[in-house]
Amino acid sequence: MRKPPIFCSGVKAMNRTLYQFPLSHYCEKARWMLDFKDLDYSVKNLFPAAHRLMTKLRANSDTVPLLNDGKEWIGDSTEIAFYLDAKYLLRPLLPSDPVLRSQVVRIENIADKAGVHVRRWIYGEILDNPEVMDVMLNDYAYAKPFKKYLAPLMRKGIMQLYQVTPEKTAISLEKMLEAVHLLEQMLQNNGGRYFVGNNLSLADISVASLFAPILSVPDTPWESIQTRTELLQKVYDDLLERPFGQWIMRVYAEERHAKGNWHGD
């Protein structure tokens, strides 16, 4: 019998945990990166606010995703991407060619910044929908029975933390649409299939996952968010009419291959 190639054995070794919030689009980005690299991992949910005890201690970070890989702890989705590529050479997230690599880094950066505006704006539109609190709290077995009491606290906390105010959400909508316009041009300049070169890269994963909440993309945590304000419906419809929105739907349908693990444990 042929032995498996030596490099595959470490890749499947299961001592890897992604700490997350189910509804976070930066966590979706991290799950996609791990899935793309075909790495096994388990997904553990941290409870919002209390999560900082863990993220601060382990990675000196305030946010999830947080990855534990053997003895390594990595906070921040960009750091996770660089770490994974340096440690696991198969299926690179970033090309080795310096020009293409810097394009990927630039696009990832634009997407990461836009992700903050996507989040603030969409919370402004959906935070009162009961299904949002379902996705946010149902996966915490110990918290679910207290959902009625926790939901208003959670809403208030999100509004404060992400500065969800009418003034700021209006600016975020503008910034988000500017990013859509810029990214769409970059995508089309490269032929419309991938952002850089001829393969899926960190650029595509970042853009698709950080904009996915707006489109309630199937098989993502945002799938169940189907109640839309008039404005959200308009942005949703406009995006789906544009190459940018169609690209997100296509790349998810054809390239995401999600493991259905976003609920976490």
Ligand SMILES: N[C@@H](CCC(=O)N[C@@H](CS)C(=O)NCC(=O)O)C(=O)O
């Ligand atoms: N730059 C970070 C952003 C991650 C981020 O903003 N995570 C949010 C969830 S979407 C978070 O942990 N928020 C909780 C907090 O700030 O306390 C990354 O790319 O990982």
